[in-house]
Structure formats: structure tokens, C-alpha cells
Amino acid sequence: MSTNCLHPESPVDTEDSDSFVCDKNNKCYHKDCYDRMMALSNDMALINDLWTKNISTTVNYAELRKIVNSYLDRGVEMDYIIFCLQYVIAKRMTLNYPGGFRYYLDKKEIKEAYEKKQTQKKFEEMRQKQKERTGQDQPSIPVGSQNAPSFAIRKQKEEGFGSILK
Ligand SMILES: [Zn+2]
Numbered sequence: 001m002s003t004n005c006l007h008p009e010s011p012v013d014t015e016d017s018d019s020f021v022c023d024k025n026n027k028c029y030h031k032d033c034y035d036r037m038m039a040l041s042n043d044m045a046l047i048n049d050l051w052t053k054n055i056s057t058t059v060n061y062a063e064l065r066k067i068v069n070s071y072l073d074r075g076v077e078m079d080y081i082i083f084c085l086q087y088v089i090a091k092r093m094t095l096n097y098p099g100g101f102r103y104y105l106d107k108k109e110i111k112e113a114y115e116k117k118q119t120q121k122k123f124e125e126m127r128q129k130q131k132e133r134t135g136q137d138q139p140s141i142p143v144g145s146q147n148a149p150s151f152a153i154r155k156q157k158e159e160g161f162g163s164i165l166k
Contacts, residue, residue, distance in 0.1 A: 004027040004029055005030055009156075012028055012029075013029055019031055021034040039078075040078070043081075043082065044068065046067060046082060047064065047081070047082060047085060048061060048064070050082075050085050050089060055081065055089070055095055055096070056097070059097075060098060067098050067099070067101055067105075068081055076105070080105075080111075080114050081105065083110075083117065084104055084105050084110050084114070085104075086100075087110050
């Protein structure tokens with residue numbers, strides 16, 4: 001049996017039915033390759049959906065896919081590409097055609113926002129794991145801790161203001 005995978009030197013093992021998948025057109029793929037292909041196809045559908053709903057209904061899909069593929073080939077994560085598009089939409093940045101997407105994919109501001117999000121995600125995962133292991137919830141990122149002294153100062157001010165009114 002031949003496969004539709006792009007590595008004909010390793011045909012699917014027909015003896016091992018768990019190792020390959022055939023789609024509805026009877027094209028067969030190694031299971032790993034099929035899973036990768038489906039994940040890519042779902043991600044591209046999401047990008048297309050975001051684009052047509054928020055940017056342009058008449059997007060040149062082939063051009064958009066070509067740009068996304070060229071970034072994936074360079075080792076850029078699909079998660080980042082989707083994040084970048086969501087960022088551009090959320091911040092109402094100017095983007096009208098697929099070619100312009102390159103500018104944002106390379107934009108430092110968006111790369112930094114993504115890295116920050118990844119760091120927070122890792123922290124939350126660690127926290128979750130710790131919670132599962134110990135049964136105790138850890139405090140989330142302690143943003144409020146440095147506010148404690150200023151709260152005390154504010155309280156004194158309020159008391160002082162109250163005494164003026166008397
Ligand atoms: Zn394959």
C-alpha cells in the first residue's frame with residue numbers, strides 16, 4: 001500500500017492497522033503524520049475563520065496559507081501565529097491583506113506579549129500541578145504584595161482627613 005505522506009521511503013505497515021489511517025478519499029497516512037496534518041488543518045481553519053470574520057471576507061486563502069507555511073517552515077510555532085492574529089484583531093491594528101500579516105508576525109511588541117503569556121501559562125501549569133500533588137492551592141502571581149505598605153499610608157491619610165472634618 002502506498003501512502004500519501006511525503007516520505008515514500010517508509011510505506012505504511014499494512015500488517016499493523018494501528019499504525020496508519022485512511023481518510024474518506026481512501027488516501028492513507030502514517031498515524032502520526034495524519035494527526036499532524038489534521039491539527040494543521042484545524043489551525044488553518046481557525047486562522048481563516050478569524051480572518052474572514054474580523055479582517056476581510058474576501059481573503060486570498062492560498063496566499064494566507066503560503067505565509068503561514070513559510071513561518072512554520074522557519075520553526076515559528078502555530079500557537080504564536082494564531083496569538084499574533086488574535087492580538088492584531090483585539091488591538092484593532094491595521095491589517096487588510098495576507099502580505100501585511102508578515103509585518104505583525106515579526107513585530108517585537110507581539111513577540112514579547114506572546115512570551116509573557118507563555119511564562120504565565122507555565123506558571124499556572126506549575127501551580128496546578130502543585131495543587132494536584134499537595135492538595136493545597138498556591139497563591140497566584142503576587143501582584144498585590146507590594147501594595148501593602150502604601151495601603152497603610154493611605155489609611156493614615158484617611159484618618160487625618162477625618163480629623164479635619166471634626
Ligand atoms: Zn507519514
